[in-house]
Amino acid sequence: MIRHDVVVVGAGCAGMRAAIEAKRRGVDVAVVSKLHPTRSHSGAAEGGINAALGNATEDSPESHTFDTVKGSDYLGDQDAIEIMCHEAPGDIYELEHMGAIFSRSDDGRLAQRPFGAAGAPRTVYSADITGNVLIHVLFEQLVKHEVKVYEEFHCTQIVVDDGRCAGVLAWDLVRGGIHAIEASQVILATGGVGRMYYGTTNAYACTGDGMSLAWRAGVPLKDMEFMQFHPTTLKSNGVLITEGCRGEGGYLRNSLGERFMAIDAPNAMELASRDVVSRAEWKEIADGRGVDGCVLLDLTHLGPKKIKTRLPGSRELALDYAGVDPIHEPIPVRPGAHYHMGGVDVDIWGETIIPGLWAAGEAACVSVHGANRLGGNSLMETITFGRRAGQAAGDRVRSNGDSGARIEASVVADERRRIAALLGAEGGERPAVLREEMAKTMYDKAGVFRTESALTEARAAVHALRDRARNLQLEDRGSLFNSDLVQALELEAMLECADCLVTGALARQESRGAHSRLDYTERDDDRWMKHTLCWHDGGEVRLDYKPVTVTKYQPLARSY
């Protein structure tokens, strides 16, 4: 049996940052990841990462805190938000010292750009490849600190022994086989679950595995109904076209050529917040003024020079994936699932209710984003709360040593039987068929707008799919690089997350942040300023609630 003090599941920004910090505490750390670390979806982030350095104009952690609380539509926990905003500058300097190649201002300091709903230019960035720079610098540090990586190991179970976390089971994708990896401390950093939606900016690997693993192990998932939609994603494959296009003066038009943002946001127009723009687009398309399920992002009036110099990345994406040159034609875009605010319920150090089980990054819900995340805050969350989880888990090992929790041989044998049964099953359905039905159901009925009737239908459909998913048919039955098997496991995880999402959304009779109900259009602080908790109850979702932590900021209307 393999054993480490700390095992981190996931090697995106959150997982690697956690592993590095735990390792710095002199304990034995390993990372288990279904992808090579640098393939993680954190690498796709373009825009930047928020910290109140005050390099561009005056700024303060307090101001960052207020913007984040307000942005969260008052569902964020204010103690957690204060922690992130105050620790962010130190974390950024540390990333810079690790070697992050950030963009600079002329005086050599870190440059900061303005981002939506922020009181000051606060976003540290690296041209349009911020995520790439971060993922590589963290991987460099992983190498430097000689952290062991189980690469292309797909975690299939979190093992709990007598109420304590005992480690994980993982399938070796390359060679096949279930391995038991024991650890006194396990940190989940498995990222988001955008793939449950048909239109999404997320990578294929963003399938909510960690959330489903924690849920099955008995940890509640928090605020799962909150999925942020990005208003400008490509129809063909969901790839995100940056807000920068609208920042540079791009227009959104309907099929009649009208700039429809004039109706909902006559002042901000195309630069209104993401949820406002997404909803306006959805209405245009639903009311029959769309173009093949999209609206048009028009840059043609900006001219070839501006497009080529200021927006070369977006032009390339439009050419590659939509077959459209934005110099001559508008880009068809639509809202796509982008960032999941919900996740594994953890405290301000990242610990769950199971001692020794932690979570960080998009997989977790601390919660700093509440009902709506601000651009640039999620990368910061992965770093600050990834570091904190690594620090706390490492310290726990130093003070308490081996927790004594063990993985029983019978648990491993049961998992081997489960996988063997899945590999050998006959007569079921192909995972791809169910995946597509799930993704369309979620996009149509639990997306930008929601109603009781639509969510009820969605819930029934998800339940039916979960039933059908008990009977899957794989074509690849081998042990060598069996991605057919992995996709089946991912489908199960997504369906469980989808169930939590629709169940929580159906119950929440209000509109708050990204959760927009046509039948309950107002925010209702008296009844709903509280976190949703989804518990695992014999395979079903059981709802429960807990209060939001308020320190200084009483709820105000969220208008910009």
Place this chain on the structure above:
Amino acid sequence: MAIENAHLTTLQGAYDVELMEVTLRVRRYAGEGSRPETRSYTVEVATTATLLDALDVVKDKLDGTLAYRKSCRMAVCGSCGMRMDGGAVLACKTAMKPFVDAGHVVTVSPMGNLPVIKDLVVDMAPFWQKVHAVKPFLDTGGVDDPETEWRVTPRQSALIAKESLCIMCGCCVSECNSMDSDPDFLGPAALAKAYRFVGDVRDGDARERLKELSGAHGIWDCTRCYFCNQRCPKGVDPRDAIAKLGGEAFREGIARDEGAKHAKVFVQSTYKGGYLRETELVPKTIGPIAAIQQLPFAFQLARAGKVPNPLAPHKAKDNAEVKRLWKLLEAQAPKHRERATRAPEGA
């Protein structure tokens, strides 16, 4: 508002796509002990489909056993490197429409210079070993307290802008000429990574790095075939990074390797007369005694007409023009990197 009912159904046109038929020939390999074979698949895909989208349809609809790597599908994660018609590409950055329009059936096979695990999946371990071998992390020489940032001007930062674009996909390594004959050659990706540190004004270890990189299987073993530049999907231009490493090594006076000497003779010889004197090249690179041992080979080459007449004068007609060109080159050469400064206290 119409939306109230309309949203309950699928948005009009949301899932409609224009389709085209595409045929792929895919190299299949079921692992050790099995024989590779090429199979043909014909599928309907969207007209906007990439090679990766087409493979996905094959896997979902025709053959679930097909193995390939993918994640981001937007050319940033570096998972999906593979060969199309014999040259490495990112599957997710390669549109199929032009091939369909031209009536060309593409052949897809795994990347080169790396062992194949299954179908289009290669073992990346040798790739990463080389990256790890170049000490791939910043060495600030002990300055690590993060009170504030290092001061690095945009110009200093621009020195490594291209290298920072690398996504470690391996497309360059797949086509590297030198690796083909010397599997131990560090190769374009690891060397581009190495320059990312040598060129980083915050790094305090450039000289040591350059010494290491100038040894066997290092920068001087590159054959300058430029295949890496041609194949890199991100514009990193690894060959240029290798050239920059060579330049830095010279400036540091690290030129003992044969490759370095070879490059030096090129420079001196062309500086003197505007032409390369091949007869000087070998003795000055490997030394007079070793050069004499190479004489039989030289005569063989001469008989085959591969050696220019050693006695003919090797001088350009307008030598002054040559000197002027040299001055221009020197003026354009990047200035030696200066270490970044730490911010003054309280700044």
